[in-house]
Amino acid sequence: MAAGIEIDHIPGSSRKAAFRRLTAIMRKEFLHIQRDPRTLLIIFILPIVMMLLFGYAVRLDVKNISLAVADRDNSAESRQLIRAFEQSGYYHITRVEHGDWDAHDIFLSGEAVAVLSVPVDYGRSLSEASPRPVQFMTDAAESNTATIAAQYAQQIVLQHTLATWDSMGLGHGRSGVGIRSVILFNPELESTFNIVPGLVAVLFMMACALLTSVTIVREKETGTLEQILVSPVNVGEIIIGKVLPYVILSSLLGILVVVFSMHHFHVPFEGRPVELALFSLVYLLCALSFGILISTKARTMQVALMIALISTMLPSVMLSGFIFPIASMPAPIQLITRLVPARYYLVIIRGIMLKGATMSDLQEPLIALGIFAFVVLTVSVKRFRASLE
């Protein structure tokens, strides 16, 4: 049978045409973002608000702990010790008494959350083999502050003791010296240093997984996906064209957050930016594969948004070690955290930014992320193709 149409040239068969389709889809995607300022607002404002919130308001480290002192010794050494507390910057002393009092009343009145009690003869006993211990009491109604305040106190007392011994020509091999813990990489225990890498991890997950799923589902909801499928465009071009704008946007945002945090909060960057950028791409691949996977399940944008929030955002915040340390989670939960890509990425970004880690230090989390990205991407693209029927 003779066909009535002569197909002398099939539209879209050349590489140039394929490139044009890809850029057309990307340009269109940027137009969508531009036309719907809410999306833009979410991805630009949220991380900045979060960073300011964590940087200023929500402090996981403790400063200005109110401290009441009962100095029953009233010696040169005891006054030195109190000065050491004052100069540490962690405490502000609300009052100093020389007699006895009830710590209970102080905590009840809220005058101070910590009480330091220096015993009689403290100064004299310092030269002895086992000096008299000082008492440090904290109001554990705020357990986090209490623990940290007690840890700081231990350090200060210990250092004061050691310094006194040094000045007396004693020391070296003396008993009574406890553990001396040394905090590396973030000696000030600045929580901003930990927040910023975590924020980048959450931000990438959100921008990629959430927005990718929403943008694909929108195309299904409006029926436009069906329309453009009857054209020379193929599934790969649709996915890449729709996803790439969000990769570019989130990369820019990541850079913005890191640079801002370095300048504003003096977060260090010890490692090599190129390595962080490369490894971040693997993580981004994970995130957007999740987004594609979600888009194959959700029928409406709202559903996609909810699934993305619950399945990617929440684990990235709660189960990644961002806020709660994984080591202190119950064993079954710890197992679950192995399925959270942000967990591995946090190790990578913290390692590179705070410790100056390199590729060889980060092999394990990198391999984990790589496997993740490969598996999820394969499954999601397969599902996506199947969902088009």
Added chain:
Amino acid sequence: MAQKPVDILAVGLQKQYGDIRALQGIDLSVTHGERFGLIGPDGAGKTTLIRVLCGLIRQDKGTFQVAGLDGMRSIRTIKSILGYMPQKFSLYPDLTVGENLRFFADLFHVIGAQRQSREERLLHFSRLGPFWKRRAGALSGGMKQKLALSCALIHTPAILILDEPTTGVDPVSRREFWEILRELSDRDGTTILVSTPYMDEATRCHRVGFMNEGRLLATDTPDNLIHGYPYRVIQVHGENLFPFRKALETIPGVRSVCALGEYLRVSTEKTDAVVHAIGDRLTHAGATGFRIRTVAPLLEDMFVNLLESGRVS
């Protein structure tokens, strides 16, 4: 006269969704330059058939060809040369008229001077020129459909497939839209396969295929289909005839009685005796001042008949 080539050919197409047999063996051929209308009730399988032909879903059994290309082996080429307009408005509502057109031009690699001239032509016939910068979502129903058609035509496809393009569009816009379709096939020789729920639109096609429950029950020109109607249609005009409806149904030779506002529409065997019997029965029952008129059957009558005879068998 030389046989016109076949642009769309389907042989024994079957498609099943769970227990629902959406297509139960469709044979169809649409020749070059033809306007072919697919008509049938909701759920007849029209959309499924169209989606198979566009390569959006895969049939379970059967084969098809579009422009002489095999539907299984060359589906990507088919997708590239077809113009397709889905049932639902499927453009980007947040993009402007111009941005939508340009996007589809890019997808089909229509560029440079060619794009310029085609855009101008499409804007001319659709009269969307003044709305170039308006967002598609803010257009009226009729204008939306014309924009969708323009986007489907940007690569000047030789074959155009439309799924209920005028559903939800006002009558004036509907007429305009069909005028464009008529020009496309009569002047440019575009082959058009269009599904529609409207009988008056079906009569604007060269040939009509009537679908029900996944089967193509009849395919012919509208005239031939109407001439093939085996019964006579009469209309009884008068006041307050509605109560007499039941009385007429029992007359031997009366097939069906339909009350349509001012009159009763009765389809009967082709004998004069039945017409007399109807007059007698009405007089006997107490009706006065009525007039009986024989009228030409409509496509609709034919399809109701096809549906009923299908149900009996």
